[in-house]
Amino acid sequence: MDLSYILNELGEERSDYFNAVSPPIIQTSNFTFNTVSDFRQALAEEFDALLYSRGQNPTINILRQKLAALDGAEDALVFSSGIAAITVPVLSLLQQGDHAVVVENPYSWTIKLFNNMLPKFGISSTYVDGSDTEQIRKAIQPNTRLIYLESPNTFSYELQDLKAVADMAKPRGILTMIDNSYCGPLYQQPIALGIDLVAQSATKYLGGHSDVVAGVVTGSRELIKKIFNNEFLNIGPALSPHSAWLLIRGLRTLPLRMQRSFETAKVITRWLQDHPAVDQVIWPFMPNFKQSGLAVRQMQGCGSMFSFILKNPSVQKIENFCNKLQHILMAVSWGGHESLIIPAIAGMAKNEYDSTNRRHNLIRMYAGLEDAGYLIKDLEQALDEVV
Secondary structure: OOHHHHHHOOOOOHHHHOOOOOOOOOOOOEOOOOOHHHHHHHHHOHHHOOOEOOOOOHHHHHHHHHHHHHHOOOEEEEEOOHHHHHHHHHHHHOOOOOEEEEEOOOOHHHHHHHHHHHHHHOOEEEEEOOOOHHHHHHHOOOOEEEEEEEOOOOOOOOOOOHHHHHHHHHHHOOEEEEEOOOOHHHHOOOHHHOOOEEEEEOOOOOOOOOOOOOEEEEEOHHHHHHHHHHHHHHHOOOOOHHHHHHHHHHHOOHHHHHHHHHHHHHHHHHHHHOOOOEEEEEOOOOOOOOOHHHHHHHOOOOOOEEEEEEOOOOHHHHHHHHHHOOOOEEOOOOOOOOOEEEEHHHHOOHHHOOOOOHHHHOEEEEOOOOOHHHHHHHHHHHHOOOO
């Protein structure tokens, strides 16, 4: 299916709403029926009916069609946050007594899901270095029902060989799920590589304007329907029609924004690598990245987020650098128009810092839509503080 068709036309039956170029926001909680028979049918099979906007809504369904097509999936569900798009499917897939294999260092709230929430239901997890497929295989137990991936990781960028993992899981009847927020649908297609479910924080590249919080999961119609009919309807993490409309708007410019950010990240990472105050730059599309071959093989491009480490790092040096920035904003998230930075030390107490722990020294930057030279000038004047 052509990308331009997906982003600009798919699901948009304009004759149904006055031939408007932009689809309407169907801001309603409820839908009516002309006959008891129609009402009964909708109640019996809500997945295929407009009954109540906790489940289906016309604006949301336009978005679902587009997101499923972008991932090469049969169907999609959208959620009120990215972590909801991870938590609800995992709760649907796993039962008491089940086991999951999880890659090390996923998103912080994903860690809390597997460490704090799932054990309440008698579900256990094993963390592994996902960059080594053999470690994933060795962690599989007789009761393993899920292999959970995040490729690349969104701070240190470890990758997993998605096809190898899928080929290992399918004969064993184990489902695979990935957080694909870093690459998004344009730069990585996990379903084509055999992964069963693909989750993303739609807050990031899909929205693109830092004005909506949302999540999406895509997969087979069978799996999506199972999630919808049980945990999704029962927990109620539905996205609002207005937020869905904002995401449809964001999708119009997705290729342009991602390409711009990608090209900017190329320039900045090269510049940082040569700066005397910088010890290392970590980005999957750098030639010296330890898994660069795998990155090029399974990713069509790269997210514009990277990390770097200062020479002779310390809490004070990292803080001085970050505090000195004038235009690159300090904040979580990524994927919007604005460039952002977050040091790993922001997530820990000062007395927890260990200068020998590489992850403690990471500074993560997202390159937004500003001119590369503009961002480099800001980095340069801040790095002058620590040289």
